[in-house]
Amino acid sequence: MKHIVLFALVAILGLAACSTSKKDLPSFKLTLSVTNFDGKQVKVQKRVGDVWEVIDSVKVEASVAHLKGTIETPEMLFVAFEDLRGNVPFFAEASEITIKADPQNLRQAEINGSLTHERYQAFTDKFEEFDEVLYQHYQAYKSAEEAANEEGLKAAEAAYEQAEKDKKQFLVDYVRTNNKDVVSHYILYRNTYQFELDELEGMVVTFDETVKSSYLTDLFDRVMVLKSVAIGMPYKDFKQAAPNDSLIKLSDKVGAKVLLVDFWASWCQPCRAENPNIVAIYKDFKGKGFDIFGVSFDTDKEKWMQAITDDNLTWTHVSDLKGWGNEAGKKYGVQSIPHSVLLDANGNIIAKNLRGEDLRNKIAELLK
Structure with a gap:
């Protein structure tokens, strides 16, 4: 029953998304007061996938900037400041919003006008x-x-x-x-x-479907992705580049008695801390039908290759060098690393996110 409700709500949200034209959307007005920033640009933007989408931008005059935009439902937007790394997040809604900000202390910005x-x-x-x-x-x-x-x-x-x-x-x-x-x-x-998955789905299906948002749509999408890569489901194939730039597919490696798909990165300290365990397991079981397919969330190829060498990771490695935008990571619903998926010889998912002795014991059990 829960799955039927989930699919029904996805359909409702999809229809709602198609029913509103941009010209009919409610608007917000933002008055930004910012000290010592005259002549510099500020902009209101939002995160769409892996990129920033600018909604409005203007230069500050007499310590004030006026910005505006349209929104379908209340959503989290961000005020970005020229040449500054930080930003001011605020929930925009159809109202007149004021923000007072000090460029040297953006975290203490005062936001009013948005319930x-x-x-x-x-x-x-x-x-x-x-x-x-x-x-x-x-x-x-x-x-x-x-x-x-x-x-x-x-x-x-x-x-x-x-x-x-x-x-x-x-x-x-x-x-x-x-x-x-x-x-x-x-x-x-x-x-x-x-x-x-079960925890997340249990909360998502309890939301009142009359209240729409892009976040709710993304939550339904997240549940569907996790369902598609749950234990018992077949693997999803993908193709990425090895350090020598040759393209390798996951399906090229499927067929080992047990295959570990290991999502990691050179900059991820928990990943690097786990690598000695994986190296030891690989050494003990590689001759018995165990193999590893490493997928890196790096963006810097040299650092990725150096980590492979430094940690003595002698199995197959691939990456699209897109960091958190890694396409394979999206397919497998990866939101934190280290993240791992264990496949059997038929490519079915048999375990996820095992580490240390738990991983060793599971592989030993499967290769008896």
Whole structure:
């Protein structure tokens, strides 16, 4: 029943997206007050896939800039400042919005006039309180580690894990309680990497379908992608370049008794920390039908190749050098790395995201 509801809601959202012309969309007006920035450009933009789409831009005059745009539903937009790395995120809605910003301290920008943003900020303020708790437990762990206090280490680690669970549960409770709010769509959209398929789908199908947003559409798309690469599903083929620029398909490697598709990157410290385990497993099982297909989220080819050499990764490697825009990563719903998929000889997905001893034990079991 849940799957039928999901498909029905996807269809409803698709029809809604086709029914509104741009000229009929509501508009917002933004008055930006920014000190010491006259003559420089500011722009309102939004993230669309892997690129920034500019909605409006203007130069600051007398410390003020007036910007505007149209939106179908309330959505998160960003004020970008010429020659500055940071930006000011704000929830735009059909209203007159004001932002006061100091170029030297964009994080403390004052945003008024958007009720949607007020709700988002209220959630964020509470959500970030968990980060302070997590930091305290991390500091306690480091102190115990320096003092070689085994009991202190265990206590701090347990407290940290509990705080992580509490933070996640706070998010879940907020989303379920506020299932008619685009803010919940956005919050869940930004945190989908924390949830397995069943958890995510269980929240997505509870949203009130009368409230539309691009984030809700993306959430449905995310669920569909995860379903397509769930355990038991056949692999999705793709083709990317090896370090020598030859193109290699995943299907070229399928057929090994057990094939590990390993998504990683040279800049990913958890990936690099896991590599010695994978190297040891490969050494022990490569002669028994085990193989690895590495897919890098790098953008710098030289750094990618250097990491392969430094970590002694002697299996097949490919990348399209698009970073988080890696096309294979999109097919497999990868939102954090390291990420891995284990395939059997027929190319069926039999496990995901196993590491360390769990990965070793699973491979040993499969190759008995």
